[in-house]
Amino acid sequence: MPKELQSPMDSANPAQDVQGIWGMTIDQDLCTGCQACVAACSMENNVPFVGEVDAGYGRSMQWIRIERFWQGSYPNIKATPYQPVMCQNCHNAPCEPVCPVFASVHSASEDLNLQVYNRCVGTRYCANNCPYQARVFNWRDYMDPRQRPELVTLSNHWNPDVTVRRRGIMEKCTFCIQRIRHAEDTAASENRDIRDGEVVPACAQACPASAITFGRINDPATKVSQAADTSRGSHLLEELGTIPHVTYLAGGA
Amino acid sequence: MIKKFFNMLNQPLGRIGVFIVALVVLSGVVWGIAQAQKPPEQPIQFPHNLHVRLGIQCLYCHPGALRGPSPGIPTETKCWGCHRQIAIQGTELPKLAAYVKNNQPIDWVPVAQVPDFVHFVHRPHIAAGLNCEDCHGDVSNMTVYQNPQVINMGWCLNCHRAKTENNPQNNPTSDPAVAAKLEALRVKLTDCSTCHY
Amino acid sequence: MSALTKPLFAGSKAEEQEDPKEHLMHDRMPRGEMNSMMLDSMHSTTWKYWTVTGVLAAIVATCLFYAWYYLIMNGLGVAGVNRPVYWGIFLVEVVFWIGISHAGTFISAILRVLKVEGRRPFTRAAELMTTFGLVQAGISVFLHMGRVWLSYWLIPIPNERGLWPDFHSPLMWDFMAINTYLLCSTMYLFLPLIPDLAMARDRATGWRKTLYKILAIGFRGTEGEWKNLKTAMNIFAFAIIPVMFSVHTIVSWDFAMATRPGWSSTVFGPYFVIGALHSGMAAVAIVLFLIRSTMKNMKYFLRPEHFELLGMLMLLVSMAWAYFYFNDYLVPWYGGDKWEKILTNFIQTGPEWYLWYLMLFCNVVVPWAILWNRKWRRIPWLLAIVGFLINVGMWLERFIIIPETLTINRMPFTWRLYVPAIEIALTIGNFAFFFLLYMLASRLIPLIPVWEVQEGQESHVLRKIGKARISAVSEID
C-alpha cells in the first residue's frame, strides 16, 4: 500500500476532531464466498428482501455483495477471489458533497461516512457518485407489513436499534454503527476506552473463515491495523483518492 | 385593478370575509397543534404528583434510565408491590387491581417519545449530570405525564451545544485542556450518527 | 430616433425580384384589423379544439397525475430504475425540458438584443415554451425524487431542526438555477405580454375582460408607460441571457461534477447549452408549424420567411452541436481512461448501439441534409418534421448520457441495463401537459406579439436605390 494512503490521518487534511477511525480488512484469501456476512448483515440491520423479480433487476438490498469474476476459459478457468464489497466508508467520500440535504454526511468525530435515513429525500445522486456502487435504495416499501402481509410475523426479529427504512430512502453499510454506539456507551459507563475487538460488526462476527477484521485503524496496535499493514493490502479503486477505510488483502498465492 | 381589489376588501363585507378566512386558517392551525400536544388517553389516570410528593424517586419506577436507553414504564408487579398493602379505592386503583387479577399488561401509552429513527439513550444523559426534570419538567405538578416542551431536533441540539460551549459555566477556570475536551465532545454530540442510525 | 438602413433581404438577383408583400414587415395591415385578427383567432374554439384539449387533459390526468400518485404511493420500484442506473428517464426529461426551454429565451432575448427583425412574430410562442418547458422539467424533478413530499427540505428556510440544505451539492445549484430561470423567464414572458393584454382588454367582453383587466395591470399605452416597459424589457433581455447560459451549464454540472466515467467532463457546460439550443430551436419549429396550421389567421403572421430564419439557426446550432459532441469524445479518447474507453465502446457497439446511430442521424444527418437548401427551409411542414427528428435525437442524446452511461461504472459486477416502466406513461403525460398548456394559452393570451409586429411594420420602409428596392428599418428607440 502506498505510504501516503495508509490511513486517513496521513492525508493532506486530517480531520481535526477525529477520535478514532473505524476500519476493516477483508482477507480475500480466506473469504470463501459463503454469504454468511450477507445474511448476518441483513438480519442485523433490518435489510429487507425484495423478491425474485426485483432482485433480478438489480434491486436486491443487501449491504454487502460478494463479487466474483472469471479468468480464462475452460478448462483453464479460475474464479477470481471472492470480493465482498460494502460501503468503504471513504475519508473523501464522493457521495457526501452531492447530497443536497446532508443526508449523506461525514462524521467528524469518527471519520465515518453516515447515511441519515430520515433526512434522505431520495435524489439518488450519492448512489450515482459512489464509485463502489455500495449504496442501495428502497425502491418500494419493502418493510411495510401493510403491503407485505408476510412481514407481520417476520418483523418480530427486526433489530430495534436500527431504523426501519421506508420507500424512497438510500441506505448502505454503516459499519454496524449501532454496535459502535453500544460499545461506546458501555465503555463510557465503565469509564474506559473501547478495547480492540470490542466492536464487531455483524459480518465479521459471522464470518466462518474470520476473513473480516474490524477495529480502529488509527491505532497501530489494533489487529486491524496490523492486518492492513501487509504487502497484500490494497484499497478498491485507489486511484480515485477516496481513501477508503476498508482494506482488501489480496487473495491467491 | 389591484387598487379595486383592495377597495373591495375595504368594504365591511370584504373585511368580514377576510376575517372569517383568517379565523378558519388560524383555528385549523391551533387545532392541529393542540391535537399534537394533547396527552394521550392512558389506561389509568396515574397521579404522578401524589407519588412524587410521597417521596418516591423517579428511578424507583423507571430504573432503566440508569443503565440503558429506555427508563421503562413500570409493570403491574411494581405497582402492586406497594398497592397490595393499600386500600383499593377511588376510580383508578380498582382498574389496577383488575389488571393484576386478570394478569393483563397495562397498556401505558408512552408520551415522552422520539420517532423511531432517533436512538435516544437515557444513560449518558443521567451520567452527564442531567436531572429528570431538566427534560421532563416538574412531574410533581402533573397527574398524567405531559411533555413540558416540544421534543424536536433543534431542542436536542441546543442543549448539546450549550453543554459543550467553552464558557465560564462549563469551563470556569478557562483551562485549555477542558476547552479541547469540550470541543471534542461538541463535535461528537452534534454528529448526525449520535442519534440517527 | 435614429434611422439606419439595412437590407432585410439581399443576395441573389432572383430574390430581389420578390414581391415585398411576402414579408410580414412589408405586408402592412391596419392596426385595428390586425388586432381583431389576433383576437378572432383566440376566440374561435371549434369542436376540434375541444376534442384535442379534452384528450390531452385526459392523458395528463391519467398518464401524468394518476401515474404520479401511483408512483408516490408505491415507490420508485414501479419505475425502471435499478442499481446501477439510479437515474432514469425522469432525469432525461429534466434535461430535455430545460433544453427545450432555452429556445424561448434565445429567440426572444438574444435575437431581440441583436435586433433580428425576423424574430418579431414568434417571440411569444418561444417564450411560452420556456415557461412551459420549465414546468415539465420541474415536474420531472419531483417525479424523480424518492420522497417528494419532503422536497421542501431543499428550500433554505430556518427550521426547528437547525438544518440547511448543502450548498456544496450540484443538485442544490441546479435547484437554485432552475428556480431563478423559471422566475426570470416568467417575468420576461409577462413584460412583452402587457401591451397585448391591454389591447385584448380593450376589445374583449365578459370574463375575458376581467381577466385581461387584472393581467394588463392598468397599461394604457402612454408614452411614459411604453418607455418604462421598453427599459424593463431591455434590462431583462440582457439579464436573462447569462441566466439562460448558466442554467444549462449548471444542469450539466450535475453530471460533470460526478466521479463517473462519461460524466466527469469539462466540456459538458457549453456542450449542454448548445444541445439545449438544438432541441429548443427544433421545438420552436414544431410549435410554430402547429400554430400556423391549426389556428385562424396565423398564416398571415407566420410565414415561410420565419421558418427560413429558424432553419438557418437550426443548421447553425446543429453544426455547433456536432463540434461539441466530437469534442466530448475527443477529450476522453485523449485521456485514455480505461472506463471511458469501455463506455464509448459500449455506447457504440453495446446492446443499445442503435440509439447512438439514430441520435447522430437525427441530430446531424437530417439537419445537414435538409436545411442547406433554402427552398426546403421555407417549407413549414418539412421544418416541423426536421424539428421533430432533432428532438428525438436530442432526447436520445440525453438518454445515452444518463441511463446508458450509468450502466457502465467502475464496478463491472453491477453493470445492468435499464428498462423503463412507468416512466413511459409519465413521459407521455409530460408531453401532453406541455401541449395542453399551449392549447390553453392559445385561447387565453395572444400567441403573436401583435404590438411587436406592428412596431416592426411601422419601422420598415422600402426604399428604391437605383433599380433595387431595399428594405430599410428605422430604429424606434
Next chain:
Amino acid sequence: MDKKISRRDFLKVAGVGAATTAVLTGCGPASRLVTREPYTKMPEYTYNGLSTYYATTCRECSAGCGLIVRTMQGRALKTEGNQNNPVNLGKTCARGQTTLEGLYNPDRVTDPIRRDSRGSTIVKKMDWDSAIQVVADALSKNRPDEIAFLMGLAPDHLFDLVTDLTKAAGAAAPVRFGALGMFEARATLVQAANDMFGQAGLPFFDIGNADLVFSFGANFLETWLSPVAQTREYSQLRRSNPNRRGYFVQFESRMSQTGAKADEWIPAKPGSEALVVLAIGRLVAEANNITLPTAFSNADVNAAAAAADVSVDTLKHLASLFASAGHPLAIPGGAALGGSNGLQVADAVLALNALVGNVGKAGGVFLSPVAPLTDAYHRPANLKEMSDFVDLLKSGKIKVLFVHGVNPVFELPKSLGLEDAMSKVLQIISFSSFPDETALQSDYVFPDHHGLESWGYQKVATGSSSSVLSGAQPVIVPFFNTKATADVLLAAVQKAGGALASALKFKDELEYIQSKLSSLISEPDGFFSAPEINTFTAFFQQYGGWWKTTDNRVALSGSDALNKTFNASAAQFNGDGDFFLLPFVAPVIAEAGANKPHLQETADPTTTVMWNTWVEINPDTARQLGVQNDDVVSITSSAGTVEASVYLYPAIRPDTIAMPFGQGHTAYGQFAQGRGANPADLLSNSTNEAGDLAFASMKVSVKKIGKKRQLSRLEGVLGIYGKFGQQ
C-alpha cells in the same frame, strides 16, 4: 428461562409503528400513536431496552453449531455463534443467521391440525389434548411392529427418546434420514473408514493443520458435514502460518464454491475419480521411491488420465506436489462418492492418505470424536435402508408413521415411490413446524417448536476435535400454539398407559434431558462439572452444551489400508443421455432453507442466482444445443423430467450439466412453493456399494423447449460475460 415472559407485541411497534412515524417525520413525534404491550411481570434480569442473550444450538443442519441468541423483551432478534462451542467457535453460516426467519416464518403450522384428506390444504385445528390422544391411540392401538418413526438427520434428544420409546414398545428403531446426509454419502465414508482402518466412524479430515489438500469432490466449504468448522479449518490452512500458505487442489467436474477457492481446479471426468486417485497414488509412491503398495499396484496412469480427460503431465505434477508436501491430505466427498463406485473412491482416497503416512497425524485423517452419551457414531440411514423402509411402508404392514424433522417426500428421489408407499399407511402423523410436502401428505400435523423455542441437546457428529454435546434451550416463549414433540410423545405414552408408560416415566422433555445428562456429571475432562444435575443443567444451558477439553479424535493406523487390493474401474452411469448430471446441494439454501426469504435472496456464491433453480451448462455446449442464458430446457433422465432455466457456467465440463438441490417445492410455504425444480426427480434409486444414493450416476438429455424464464442474478451479466466482460 422464565416461562411467564409475555411476548410484547413488537409488530405494532416496529412494523406499523415504524411505518407511521416514517410518513409523518415532518410533523413531530408520531410514535405516541403506537401502543405498546408491556410485561405483566418483567423477569428480574431484564431491563427495558437491554438485550438478554441465550446460548442454544442451531438446528438448521445437523452440524450442531452453538448459537448465542440476542433477545429483547421476549423477541429473538439475532443469532450469533457461540464462542465457547468447539464446533463453530463463535461463527455461523448464512443458514444459521437466518434461522430467525424460520422461527417467525409466516407459514409455520400454528396449531395442531387434522387434514380432511391427504394433500389437501383444508385443515381443522385441534387442541393439544386431543392431539395427544391421537398419538396415544396410535401408540396403543397398533401392534409395535405396525409403528414406524422417521426422523431427521440430527442425533438429538428426541431421537434418543424415540429410540428409548421404540425399544420399550418393541417397535423398530426410528429411521434417521436427511437429504444432506444423502448427498454427503455418510454411509460410504463410514464404510470406507471401516474398510481401510478397520473401525467404523465418520472420518475427520484435519484440514487446518495440513499444508496441501486434495479434495476429490468434497464441497467442504458449503454444506458438507460441518461447513462452519471446515471453513474455519480452511482459514487455518491458508493463513495460520505466516510463512506457509496451504495449497489446495480440487477435483470435480463442475467448479463448486469450494472449487472456486482452490489453487488448482481439475475438471476430471465424472466417474473417473477412483482411477485418478489410484494413479496419483502410484505416481506419489514412485516419486517418493516407496515400493508400490498393493493398493496402487493396479493403477494405470495413462488409462486414468485418458478416462479423466486430464493430461498425464497434470497428474504427474499433482503427484509430485502431494509427494513433496509436509502434510498432504486427501478428502473424498461430494459427487465423487455419489457415483456407482463411490465406495471405491472413498477407499482409494483413504489409502492415498495412508500412502503418505498421514493417518492419525496432525494434518491427516482421524475418526471424528464420539459424541457424549453415545458409544459410537451411528450413521443415518443410507438410501438402501430408506428404500427398504419405503418397501416396508408399501407392504402395508405399517399402520402408523410418525415423521419428525425431515421432509422425505421432497428429499428422496421420486423413483423410490415414497408417496405411493405413504398412501398404504393408514395414519401418518407429522411433527413438522412447517407445511412441507411430507406434512401435506400426513393426516395430522402436530407442530413441534422451532429449534429456538425448544429444549434439547444434540450429539455432534464431526467438526470439532473434542467430543461435543451441544445444548439447546428456548430463547423465547413459543410464538405459536406449538408443543414440543418430546412432550407430546411423553404425554401420549402416559395416556396410553401400560408397560410403555412405566418405562418412560418422565414428567416432561426437560426431565428426560436431565436424566440423560446426569451420566455426564461424573465424566472427566468436561468443559465444566457440577456436583449435581440441576447445577449441571444450569451450566449446560448457560454455556450452550457440554464438551470435553481434550482431543478425542480417534487416531488410527493406516498400514492395513495399503495392503488392500483395488479393482478400480470407472463408474457406471444410468440412462443414455448425452450429459452427466451433477446434482449438488445449493450452498446457501441447502435442503431446507427455501422457506426463508433472506436465504432465498442471498446469492448463490458461484452463480449469484437467487430465488430459483438453474441448470449449469458450459457455454460451448450451450452453443451446440442452441440455448442461451435463461432459456428453459427440459432435462430428462431415465427417472423423470424437470425444467429449469439455463445458466451458462464457464467452469463446468462440456459433457456435464449441474443442478442445485433445494428448490422445487410443491409446498413449504409462500417463499418456497412453486419455485424452481427439484433435481431429485431425475435420480434413480441406484446406490453405490455402501448403499448410498448414487446421485451423480445419471446421464441425461437436455432439450430446449422454447420458453425463456429469466434467472435473478446478483451479478450484472454485462460486466462479467461477453464482449464487455471484465476480469
